[in-house]
Amino acid sequence: MFKQYTRQIRSERYPVLNMIFGKILETGDIGIPVSRDWCINDQQRANEYLSSHSLETALNDPCLKREVLLLKANGLKSYIGTQIPEEDFRTFVNDFAVKYRFRNIPFERSKQELSEKFPISLDSFLENWYHCDRMPHLIFKDGTLFKMTGCEEEKYQMRLKIYNPSEVHAFISVTLYDYGKKNDKNYYNYLIPAGEARELKFITYGKFASVWIKGIMENIPSGYYFSQSTSQVVQETEDGSEGIFPIDPELPASEPGVIIVDNEDQEFRTVDEEKKQRLKDIFREEADGKYQVINRFSESSCGEIVRSSVYKKSGNGKAYAEWKARISGKGYYEIAVWSTRLGSMGAGSFTILKGGTVKEESREEDRTCVVSYGEE
Structure with a gap:
């Protein structure tokens, strides 16, 4: 019952950080769990709410939903994950917890020690994170699985292009399901800057590979899923790279014969x-x-x-x-x-x-x- 009093992060400028940042420090977790629930639920409603409301406004709303805070917390976790390796962050969290046990800690001190340990600045991010009343919208293209050649063991490369034509940076969390079970890490955090595009590449070993992408975005549903059996792969590549790579931000032309109808269309x-x-x-x-x-x-x-x-x-x-x-x-x-x-x-x-x-x-x-x- 006294767990919440063992360590407290205090911030007058961003009062919600006591709960959000304190929870991150408590768990050391900067990965975002991915759910397969894509229906119109409270999480989707919270996502829609944040497309026109800031966190500052939400905190003054008497009908504030828990899911709004969870989405913003995930955004903060994704940002930290793009700047700091997970294991290094966990080490910092453990040392910080021992040093300030049973203490009421100003957030400025937490932020200062984090910046001294890692090349990360939370100031500009938090200002936008707290006051921004817009969300990015992303376009996902060309999800493809390739068989890698010239390897002693069977490997596959998964590729996916992500475009961000909006004026807001997008932080996404990617969960990779590699059924070959040779990858120790299965989730990643990436930044897709406003007006830019990136290509993601992953190496997989199994007979079936899937990738889930979640984030605060204007898309409905607020995520993307790609999955393919390696038995269906017909394309080959000698490229063995993996990670995130800049690509031309200009959107490709629509595929011939593809017709996309939305409920906002006149038809x-x-x-x-x-x-x-x-x-x-x-x-x-x-x-x-x-x-x-x-x-x-x-x-x-x-x-x-x-x-x-x-x-x-x-x-x-x-x-x-x-x-x-x-x-x-x-x-x-x-x-x-x-x-x-x-x-x-x-x-x-x-x-x-x-x-x-x-x-x-x-x-x-x-x-x-x-x-x-x-x-x-």
Whole structure:
């Protein structure tokens, strides 16, 4: 019961640091746990709140949610993680805890000793961290797994490009799941400066590799997931580098044939089926062949920026959301939809046939849905 009185970090300028920085010193943990819960929950609501409110404003809000403080704490932890190696920071924390046991410590002293030990300055970061009422938005592109050549043992290199076209720096936490279990470290903290871009590279050894990225960002959901089985790898590389590397910040052109529809687009609307006359006859054609879904998927809506979402209460299915997209002709299309009900990205292969019928070829079950499209 006296645990919270054994050591206290006191700051008049940033009063919340007593809890946040004190907890970091207590645990020595600068990694951010990654959750697979991508539904619209309190964490997503807190993320949306911080897109237009500063931490200073939030602390004066009588309805302040715990998740707001957790997100800001994770941002501070990510920044420290980009500046100080984890083991060195843990050593500092242990020494600091012994030195100031049962003491009420001014934050200025903690900050000074940290700066004397490591080349880190918290002043400019904390000022922006406490008063900033905006968030960055990130674009994730070209997640790819390569087989490395010229190695005595089987190795793979995972690559991912991250663009930050916003005016706010982004601090992200990356968790790597290497099922070969040869990497001692599985999480990393990185800075993606405003208006710049970076490429991440990781070396993996297993038969399956996944990477989760979390951070305070305007994207919905506020994270990114990439996963691929090494049995699907067809590209090879002699590049054995790993880490974070600057790349051209200019965004690449959209991939040919890719159509991204967002609920803020003019072609989106909600429909109440009870007020519409139902179509009685639907004609379908069977596809000649099956389209193979690629063995990877993303939790960030194709890597693009998503700033809002639409939801409705559960019902009998007569009210639904409708998107329209102009498709030039017949062909095979893969459609991915982020579903908050499933908490993940649902994807399936669809065959567009003459007359506007869509046949979904799911690996688990076959079911049919109907869309209409113009001849333009």
